[in-house]
Amino acid sequence: MLKDRRLAVLGAGKLGETLIQGLLEAGAIDRSRVTVTTAHGPRLELVRERLGVAGTLSNAEAVQDADIVLLAVKPQQVPLVMSEIGGVLRPSQLLISVAASVSAAFIEKHLREPVPVVRAMPNTPCLIRVGMTGIAMGKHARQEHLEIARRIFEAVGRTVIADEKHMDAITALSASGPAYIYIIIESLAEAGVKVGLPRDMATELAAQTVVGAGEMVLRTGEHPAKLKDMVTTPAGCTIDGILELEDGGLRVTLIKAVVCATRRARELLES
Numbered sequence: 001m002l003k004d005r006r007l008a009v010l011g012a013g014k015l016g017e018t019l020i021q022g023l024l025e026a027g028a029i030d031r032s033r034v035t036v037t038t039a040h041g042p043r044l045e046l047v048r049e050r051l052g053v054a055g056t057l058s059n060a061e062a063v064q065d066a067d068i069v070l071l072a073v074k075p076q077q078v079p080l081v082m083s084e085i086g087g088v089l090r091p092s093q094l095l096i097s098v099a100a101s102v103s104a105a106f107i108e109k110h111l112r113e114p115v116p117v118v119r120a121m122p123n124t125p126c127l128i129r130v131g132m133t134g135i136a137m138g139k140h141a142r143q144e145h146l147e148i149a150r151r152i153f154e155a156v157g158r159t160v161i162a163d164e165k166h167m168d169a170i171t172a173l174s175a176s177g178p179a180y181i182y183i184i185i186e187s188l189a190e191a192g193v194k195v196g197l198p199r200d201m202a203t204e205l206a207a208q209t210v211v212g213a214g215e216m217v218l219r220t221g222e223h224p225a226k227l228k229d230m231v232t233t234p235a236g237c238t239i240d241g242i243l244e245l246e247d248g249g250l251r252v253t254l255i256k257a258v259v260c261a262t263r264r265a266r267e268l269l270e271s
């Protein structure tokens with residue numbers, strides 16, 4: 001279904017390129033039907049060469065023949081790009097925006113016609129098809145549009161369908177989340193080095209432990225606290241480690257990180 005659609009990715013930066021790469025590797029899209037845009041020529045050349053797709057510096061030209069338009073510029077660039085494409089887009093096309101902080105209503109304000117808009121919030125593990133994407137519908141989008149967006153992002157990971165009011169929270173949790181987890185992996189690896197493990201081994205142990213723990217939560221459907229209790233033998237060593245984590249405020253720190261990032265996600269467009 002996706003393979004016969006023409007896809008235009010406006011703003012093929014880190015995330016845009018990641019998504020195209022993931023979709024190509026999943027065999028979900030055909031590179032001959034993909035067109036990308038960037039702001040600068042050298043970046044465009046690089047992406048065209050790396051992905052083997054068509055490219056132009058004109059957003060209006062890129063969307064002309066597209067069935068699906070993926071808006072992947074920074075939030076601050078959205079008003080400019082929408083002023084270029086708002087009068088060109090047609091209701092037969094689908095506009096998917098991954099821009100943090102930018103509401104579907106904001107995008108719809110720039111459209112001349114009732115073009116369906118879907119908001120999506122993916123994360124960078126989409127590159128290796130273990131992404132997590134929250135998806136929400138705009139005013140003119142119907143179930144079929146949600147379904148197309150879902151297929152795109154399911155090709156590169158998991159999806160959840162969300163109410164649009166939750167998109168800033170999703171941005172702060174799962175889109176920013178990999179950065180938090182990298183810090184946790186880095187810290188666990190450092191800890192491994194401190195207690196005598198070779199660095200490579202410590203990093204592998206830490207990373208695979210994060211993968212395994214995440215998979216346990218997803219596959220068993222158990223509450224994380226119950227899974228934690230399964231690891232924590234009375235008077236064993238895990239409880240000593242947990243005591244240190246509680247003393248250091250790991251829980252509160254993580255909660256505050258997501259709360260602060262959610263607040264920031266609300267104001268990105270204005271900054």
Ligand SMILES: NC(=O)c1ccc[n+]([C@@H]2O[C@H](COP(=O)([O-])OP(=O)(O)OC[C@H]3O[C@@H](n4cnc5c(N)ncnc54)[C@H](OP(=O)(O)O)[C@@H]3O)[C@@H](O)[C@H]2O)c1
Nearest residue numbers: 011012013014015038039040043072073074075099100175
């Ligand atoms: N990074 C993430 O993990 C992540 C996750 C979820 C959502 N997002 C969202 O994805 C969007 C892009 O983020 P990013 O990290 O990929 O940023 P990025 O690497 O800076 O990419 C933005 C791209 O947009 C291009 N661009 C700027 N102005 C343009 C214009 N007027 N027309 C066409 N292209 C233009 C830039 O081109 P040049 O390179 O030529 O300047 C650049 O390649 C943001 O809205 C962000 O909120 C990101």
